[in-house]
Amino acid sequence: MIREFHHISLRDRNSFGVEQQAARLAEFETADDLRAIFAGGAPAEWCVLSGGNNILFTRDYDGLLLTPAARGIAVTKDEGDRVYVRAEAGVEWDDLVEWAVGRGLWGIENLSLIPGKAGAAPVQNIGAYGCEAKDVIERVEMFCVETGTMLTLDAAHCGFGYRESVFKHTLRGRVVITAVELRLSRTPQPRLDYGDVAREVEARGGVSLRNIREAISAIRRAKLPDPKVAGNAGSFFKNPVVGASEAARLLAAWPDMPHYPAPDGGVKLAAGWLIDRAGWKGRSEGRVGVHERQALVLVNRGGATGAEVIAFARRIQRSVVERFGVEISTEVNIL
DSSP states (O other), rough: EEEEEEEOOOGGGSSOOOOOOOEEEEEEEEHHHHHTTTTTOOOEEEOOOSSSSEOOOOEEEEEEEEEOOOOOOOEEEEEEEEEEEEEEESSSSHHHHHHHHHOOOSSSSGGGGGGGGGGGGGTTTTTTEEEGGGEEEEEEEEETTTTOOOEEEEGGGGGOOBBBBGGGGGTTTTTEEEEEEEEEEEOOOOOOSSTHHHHHHHHTTSHHHHHHHHHHHHHHHHSSTTTSSSSOBBBBBBBEEEEEHHHHHHHHTTOOEEEEEEESSSEOOOEEEEEEEETTTTTTTTTEEEEOOOBBBBBEEOOOOOHHHOOOOHHHHHHHHHHHHHHEEEEEEEE
């Protein structure tokens, strides 16, 4: 079923809480809904607005926003140890994690409490605490706007990288994700070697799916602000990856700089640490600020516009370049 809105406020549909309007917004459930929406051809401007948790509106949106509403979760194949689970695009990601943990299925527990919908997970290749969505995604189902047909893309062809996928590049504006199939396991696969996860799990009685989920949820709640209290989109910036020689230069000057090996042979730096050391953590300018406990998070102190947020973010980026010679890019989608 399609629910359509015109000249609708987006304030309650984006986690930053900025006040912008969309000319048209349509909630959809099925492929037939999408065929009906695009029956007359694709409008000049359209995009998917899923949970609104990783987007910053800097203007009114004159085109069409599409929001997935289907929320089914089902086992598609059970091979004993390995279990394949299909989640429709409108499922809240954290509800999917709870569903898996409640059934003893390992693989996404470290991604607990990440806001947003299941359909957005492959776009951003969401990740936290040493895990990424690509680790468990088997395939992605999508509607092709050009042909009106349903397609399936195996994970190997999704172009997954650090907060990257083909859905942000070659398939952007061409497909609408309708469902994601995950490959989960009944065999315990704890990953506890990131941050304070091991300590928090031990404090809850040791390794179990439930304890890992609760530990990570507690860590996230302690570090990250609730969007209902302070508008934000979670991590606003990506952790930069630099070459080995650049990392050596930085570590010679700042030996305590956090750093991690990157899959491509580079070195991943902690953007939050860079922002903190550049003097921005907890700092505010007007109605926008950096969160007091997590420097990766920009917050709307009340009534800020998207333009104010992005201008503030650009000042932080310039400051980090001036101090460290390192460029940090935005993780949030900006419209």
